[in-house]
Amino acid sequence: MRIIVIDKAEIQKFPPVLSVLYLLSDLGYPVTLISGGATPEIQKQLRLRKIDFHLWPSPKRTGDVNKVLSYFRFHSYTCNILSELKEQTNDELLLWVAGAHTCLSLGSLIRRFRYVLQIHELHETSMVMRKAVRRVIHGSEAVFMPEYNRTVLYRIWFRLSKLPVVLVNKPYFLPGQEELFSLREKYREELVRLRGRKIVIYQGYIHKERDLSNFIRAVKRLGSEYCTLLVGGDAGALKSYQAIANDVSRD
Structure with a gap:
């Protein structure tokens, strides 16, 4: 059996999916990644682990129309890769579908295979994403989520x-x-700026659905000895947080 890990997003934006990819490989499963991108460092690690990968050249254009088109284009790209894999191997394919955004993009294509789902968020404010999950969740062989309350x-x-x-x-x-040294060099200026201060860290997706406004205001009230450090991908909420406290940093 070959496991195909599929994530429409760039793989580095969802470390839990990357951990699954490495874990499955180390357990001895042949694994293939289909993703919306990966950093050069991650591509190097994938080659070292002999993990096959296919990176969809996700468009850099913004706007609602391009966002919608990207879902159709990733669907087409994934469909072609899966067709090629079916022709190249006699192994059964099991899809590991990561995220509601990937469910939305692939749609009924998922149900042509055995599959499991790895869902990160509740998407309580997005009817579109919940509908995408609803269409495939009952046929899934397993559903994985990051914490107990969301499973309930x-x-x-x-x-x-x-x-x-x-x-x-x-x-x-x-x-x-080597990786730690590379990180120190990459964030040298940021580390100098933060030196000597007490740092309150938020790690996770920076999105308006996870409103951190009051959290940032509370840290600001503690005085200049404290600062807020946001660690994660920005989905458009960072500017509003920096308007509250201009020393808010993101890495």
Whole structure:
């Protein structure tokens, strides 16, 4: 059996998916990644681990029309890759579908295969994303979510026969000395600016659905000795947080 990990987003934006990819490979499964991108460092690691990967050249253009088109184009790209894989191997293919955005893009294509889902967010404010999940969640062989409370809500919302499996957001590997040195060099200026201050860290997706405004205001009230450091991908909310406190940093 070959496991095909599929994530429409750039893989570095969702470390839990990257951890799954490495874990499956180390367990001895042949693994292929189909993703919206990967950093050069991650591509190097994939080659070292002999993990096949196909990176969709996601468009850099912004705007609602281009966003919608990107879902159709990733669907077409993934469909072509899966067709090629079916012709090249006699192995059964199991899809590991990561994120509601990937469910939305692939649609009914998912149901042509055996598959499991790895859902990160509740998407309580997005009817579109919940509908995308609803179309495929009952045919999934397993559903993974990052924490218990979300599994309970999904069981209720989608009337599942059992709770999804909790797959906690923990790194599967630790960086080596070379990687740590590279990170120090990359963030040298930021580290100098933060030196001597007490840092309050938020790690996760920076999105308006996770409103951090009051959190940032509270840190600001503690005085200049404290500052807020946001670690994660920005989905458009960062500017509003920096308007509250101009020393808010993101890495």
